Amino acid sequence: MEAFIRSHEVLIIFVGMSIYLLIHFFDKRTSRPFAFDLTFHFAFIILAITAFVIFLSEERIELKHVAVFLYVYGVALYVLLCELLLRGFARFLTAKRGERWVKELDYIYLTLGSLGILGSINRLDIISGRFSKVDILAPLVLVTAVVIRFIKTRAEINGWNKPPDAKSRVGDSAT
Secondary structure (H helix, E strand, O other): OHHHHHHOHHHHHHHHHHHHHHHHHHOOOOOOOHHHHHHHHHHHHHHHHHHHHHHHOOOOOOHHHHHHHHHHHHHHHHHHHHHHHHHHHHHHHHHHHHHHHHHHHHHHHHHHHHHHHHHHHOOOOOOOOOOOOOOOHHHHHHHHHHHHHHHHHHHHHHOOOOOHHHHHHHOOOOO
16 A cells, blocks of 8 residues: 555645645535634645755755645645635725725736746856755745636636625625
């Protein structure tokens, strides 16, 4: 059994995180306290970031391990941020910023994308004064940007930025 797990570790983690994502989409959030969910989602993010810190000390990193930890980080961050928005933060943002807060997510997305571009420029051999061992952070920043963009799209489609009385006209605000 241990040999099977070691030889299929990436697939097992990928399938497990995909199930975790599906549970998020179909869970009605009525049975568990939010503090439990928050701790659970945050643990996955800490796991992925810890793996990246460990990888920074390695000489070589296999692509499959980078990909799986980027996936773990991305899914966990997406679920955590969506849960925060669904549990009241979207209503707070709508009350404070109005319906435009969803469009303002583009500023975060574009800023993170720009940082990712700088990280990829760091890989060019023609550039002098490059940072060593931080190349792995550029994909992490880009995954964060993509997560923000997915959340923006989901928030727009489901009307998370609409006042409570307007949501009934938009559709199910919990999906």
